[in-house]
Amino acid sequence: MPVFKLSLKIFRKNWVAVSIYIFIFLGIAIAISANSVPEKSIGFSQEKAKVALISEEKTPLTDGFQKELSKSAVLIKLPDQTEKLQDALFFRKVTYILRIPKGFTQSVLSGGSMQMKKTVVPNSVDNAYVDLSVDQYWNLARIYAKHEPGISQQQLVNQLKTNLSGSTPVTIKAHEQAKTANSFSMYYFNFLAYTLSAALIMGVSTLMVVMNKRDIKRRNFCSPLRASSINGQLILANLLFALSAWAILILFCFILDSKSFGTQNMVYFLINSLLFTGSMTSLSYLIGNLMKNLNAMSAVCNVLTLGPCFISGVFVPQEFLNDTVLKIASFTPTYWYVQANTRIAKLTQFGWPELSPIIQSMALLLAFGAAFITVSLVVGKRKNLMNE
């Protein structure tokens, strides 16, 4: 297989250009891994806000509320004097003062609209949790009161307690994070879009441009090797190159973040990146068939890798890009690759509803690949050597 062997030699000659991209990429990847290892999501300890609860009435329901609130906040006892309360806020002895007005319990039970009064230190994150617990308790109380008329206050308190105590399975899921969400692997696979495109264009397109030079093509055509055999060997060499580039980059990911390789998410990362490799290989093949010489190679490579990567959310997450940009980006395989990646990273369940948008993106990657190959064939037919 002389043409196959020749191709490998040409790849080897190109190795420096390709490896520059890979090493820049690895540098970036390692820099990210140093910064982005998520600390918070591992130890999940909640900061508790300091709350002064002043109740103008004492009912079983308000007692129950006080107990419930004490789980998510530190309750501070303060005398009910305006001046003292304001001082406490000012000196941050408390960040949240909640006042239950007289008749509030009755209002809740009868479906009235009486509100509690709250005074807060502005911009305190912890207060958000307090708001959440307060709303949760009283809204639930209102719902029970409405749907079970005649329920006693004590019964209601017990109901609420069981309902709010511990965490129901539903709330667990809402808070569970996939191991790969925001992980090194997610960033790595997103950036992979850039490096893989660059490596493939530098490798595959360069080979095709070299082999398509008119005099070389004529010279090969003089040999007893069939045209189909020459093309077959070229395609084989290109596929081998693409797979090796992919495998090397995945190997680096394994070295840098082997933990992620135990997850089911990784399987989908791998499939997705492999499909992306396929579509970029056929794009590179097309470019190689369109370009006349190697002078513009690195310029073309930069435009075709950096461009789609910027607008598809490789460097900046897609949610920060505007809709027009994303619309344009959706005409590139990179967009669908990144989209699938981001979704895969967050997967905690692997049922059809979660997977179907991912599979859709993957199918589009395949479609892109097929389209590029088809165009290459059409272009090749048009450019018949014998008419030049």
Place this chain on the structure above:
Amino acid sequence: MIIHVKNLVKRYGDLVALDHLSLDIKEGEIFGLLGPNGSGKSTAINCILSLLNYDKGDVEIFGKKMTPDAYDLKRDIGIVMQNVAVFDELTVYENIDYFCGLYVRDRAERKRLVEEAVAFVELDQFRKFYPKKLSGGLLRRLNIACGIAHKPKLIILDEPTVAVDPQSRNKILEGIERLNAQGATIVYTSHYMEEVEQICSRIVIMDKGRIIASGTQEELKAMITLGEKITVEAFSIEEEQLHQLRELTGIVSVDHMDNRLVIKSDKGNNNLETVLEFLKSHQIGFGRIYSEMPTLNDVFLEITGKQLRD
């Protein structure tokens, strides 16, 4: 017949690059295709090899019709293109090995052939060089090695010696004669008549896509009326004497410029003696004297009215 071409017509738009070209190349000969730039030599070669579509005509090689997928015919053909076709990414040795590998599978056999080709073009000390590092002449030699390494039965060389220095050129020409002696039929195109005269056993002269003359060297020269050309260093000669000289039988033209007397004569006569006698009897002092037989350039000049080389 190794190559049989009949009524080949190739047009580029309005330009007729080959105008009913017919050639017959016999086994064992060194066939020269001579013509000035743009006369259609490369076009003819490309059409013969099915590298170009042509409008009309038949091409047979080794007695079989040549088509783009006549792979069994291609196996026995070696081609050295006018444009150097080598890979910048491969060394001299690797290049020859690649092109030889298109024909020869066996490794040991190929190694032997490649070594022979390297020696043939004398690129031994450059075998690890990349083509970008070779001079124009060395690159040409690499191009030749790539075309002939597999020892084909038919070798076609399209102006292989452009930019090659005279010593190397002579080596290459000798090499081609050696390949021919080993049994290869050679087709050699050039616009250097000296080369063609030196090695070719049969010559076709082309101009504007047409064959204007063909035959052996002697046959071609016999076609023209011109005989030898005599040049004499003569410092003083009178107009009257020049006139008398022109009147002599067998003399076609006489010019005197820059102390040089150029006398062209008919074929066949012993004109040198006549001229010498005339100079002596008129007591005209003269220095060196040369006599040249007509060249292919003179043939071309006489047929087309223009020089072969611009």
